[in-house]
Amino acid sequence: MFTRHYKVWPHELPKTMTLPKTSLFTNLEISARRFPDHTAIIFYDAPITYRRLLTEVEAMAGYLQSQGVQKGDRVLLYMQNSPQYVISYYAILRADAVVIPVNPMNRSAELEHYIADTGAHVCLAGQELEGFITPLLAETDLERVVVASYSTYIKPDTDLTLPAEVSAPAWCGDVPGLVSWEAAMAEARVPAEHTAGPDDLAVIPYSSGTTGAPKGCMHTHRSVMATAVHRVFWNLSTQNSVQLATLPFFHVTGMTGSMNGPIYCGATSVIMTRWDRTTASRLIERYKVTGWTNIVTMAVDFLSNPDIGQYDLTSLNMIGGGGAAMPVAVAEKLKKLTGLNYIEGYGLSETMAATHINPNANPKPQCLGIPVFDVDSRIIDVDTLEEKAPGETGEIVSNGPQVTKGYWNRPAETEAAFVEIDGKQFFRTGDLGYYDEDGYFFMVDRVKRMINASGFKVWPSEVEALMYRHPAIHEVCIISSPDPKRGETVKACIVLTPEAGGATTVEDITSWCKEQMAAYKVPAIVEFVDALPKSPTGKLMWRALQEQEWEARNKTV
Structure with a gap:
């Protein structure tokens, strides 16, 4: 069992969690009995008890x-x-x-x-x-x-x-x-x-994976219950908590953090059908929202509102999310505005959201967090499966109560997704990362996303985080581009801030990058775009950009 993180474990929480042996529906039934007249949902000012x-x-x-x-x-x-x-x-x-x-x-x-x-x-x-x-x-x-x-x-x-x-x-x-x-x-x-009951199937979210048709992740009432209960206790939520629901419920993070978690403890969810930064600000102020789970793109847009200072956001006591590392510069702006650290977490459709979350009292920037209740995570060599030591990069694998039973109707892919360590089955996430001496896990990148430029390994998320420090950059996505000499080279697709549009050149960005990062990481190609493609959950669709880039470049060869 991985226990290195116990020294930074929240002192107010137990390290193990006994989960209810009931269905998810029972959570609603119990909350309705306990708090029948309490508001469960607010939908554009309309309350539902x-x-x-x-x-x-x-x-x-x-x-x-x-x-x-x-x-x-x-x-x-x-x-x-x-x-x-x-x-x-x-x-x-x-x-x-x-x-x-x-x-x-x-x-x-x-x-x-x-x-x-x-x-x-x-x-x-x-x-x-x-x-x-x-x-x-x-x-x-x-x-x-x-x-x-x-x-x-x-x-x-x-x-x-x-x-x-x-x-x-x-x-x-x-x-x-x-x-x-x-x-x-x-x-x-x-x-x-x-x-x-707890061992019956409850939800099958589909994971797009990296190849082929989407595959269903089989989750029982027990595994979905795990992340709902974990999130509530980790954030010390109560029936008086108010959660702003901006992430889509079809995605496991929104499903867990903004729907199943609040219903478990009898709290209130303020639901938005589509993201709108002004509406979000008004809802936080109007309903004294205490918690908001989001993603980087929402936070960036929220902070870009020129009228953000007009709203009372003091009711917030937790802001966090996952999906992509929060750039330090953005997190600092958010803290200056709200006084709160951005609490990052990590999970997958296969784990029904979080397996790792940063401790609220001791978060680390651009960090996945530490394994939560009863989660055993390791770092292994992608090929040899040998365990890695602190600071060494390898594939993140996890064992815990929230891990999927496997892929629906795909026994071969299910078998390939797990590896046995110390007599336990660990799910292979396909994500590269490492943990530090304190037991905090950090993402390096997806196994498939690494850019190999003349033998130098470039991790796009690292370059993106650095480039967000540039004041003219509103959004950036790093992808690979074919190169006859290097094999692959680095390309930056950039959305400039309104103020910088027309005043910032490609040379300005490139010169700045040369001062901020190793030469092999500096984007050899910089393209200014009006917008970056995003999934319904707001994640940057880097793969779509990269496929377009390779197809376009190969046509010119």
């Missing part, structure tokens, strides 16, 4: 069962952050079925894969996505789609700026196989007894 939330979950669960959903069946959940998402998620669990969270950026061809792979017959979808799922009723085994209109849950007199999807008039189509959310709820079906 725990009593109402449980009532609507029960009704939707009954409807799903009336449509033939049985224990263990997979049900697609294809919508954006909204009260209906939370209700759908817990209704599927209440029906003893399995949630298949689908990225709302996916379109018909991609949805076909999820339907075929999971055998799903029912889908709950946002109305803005109805056009992508409807054609599949005739082409796949999909039989029923419940269409949710976000506008039916907003407060009509809200003064907040609403996304188009939220303000759109409610869907009222008449299509075979489709039913409106309201019609399904109006049937007021009573579900059968809830029987799912």
Whole structure:
């Protein structure tokens, strides 16, 4: 067991955690009994109590069962952050079925894969996505789609700026196989007894991986429960905590930190369907938000708001996130504004979010954190599988209660994803990193992302972190580009700040980089762009940029 980090372990927390031997749905049931009139959700000024939330979950669960959903069946959940998402998620669990969270950026061809792979017959979808799922009723085994209109849950007199999807008039189509959310709820079906337990499948999030079609990560009620409980205790959350939910619920970080965690302890989630920095600031001030889990791109945009100083952000007592290292310069600006350290964590779809989190009292910058409750993490050689010593780079592997059981219908890939150490199965993350003498883990990069320039290893995340110190750089993504002499060389795709646009040259950036980093790390190619491609979770899509770069360069050879 890795214990090097115990010397920096939070003194107020135990090192091991006994998890509830119940289903995730039971968390909602218990919170509704304890705090029936407490606000569970605020959606653009509209509150929903725990009593109402449980009532609507029960009704939707009954409807799903009336449509033939049985224990263990997979049900697609294809919508954006909204009260209906939370209700759908817990209704599927209440029906003893399995949630298949689908990225709302996916379109018909991609949805076909999820339907075929999971055998799903029912889908709950946002109305803005109805056009992508409807054609599949005739082409796949999909039989029923419940269409949710976000506008039916907003407060009509809200003064907040609403996304188009939220303000759109409610869907009222008449299509075979489709039913409106309201019609399904109006049937007021009573579900059968809830029987799912900790070892039953609960959620199968899909991991894009590095090659091939997305693969489903099988998570039981126990593994999803683990990260929900871990996050609540690590952040010392209570029923009076208020979480700003800006990360999408289909992604495990948003699912855990902004939905499952708050429901476990009876707290409040202030839900945003789409990111908007002004709306986020107003919600923090209006509802005295205490916690906000985000990603680098959101934090950068939040700080770029010229009016940020006008808002009262003093209620915040925790800001953190993961997905990519937080540049020191950005973290410093955030601390100057809020007085808070940015608490970074690390996890994957295969681990249902965090396996590592920084201690709140002793965080280290650009650090994954330390292994949380009952997590055993090691660093191993990618090829020989031998364990590495402190400071030595290798692949991060983890064993813990939140680790996936494996990939859905992919036994060979499941077997390849694990390695046995000291008689225990460790998940191979595919991430390169190291740990220091205090037991803090640091990311070097993805195994596949390293740039090999004439034998020199360049880690893009390191170069990006350095370049964020330049005052003219708003966003940057480092990728590789083919080079006839070096094999690969370094390219920087840069979004300049509004003030720097037109006044900053490629030569300015290159000269500055030469002063800040080793010569082999300096971008040989610098390209100014209007925007960088991002996933629905806000992560920079470096792979898409890199593939475009290699395709374009190879065409010119």
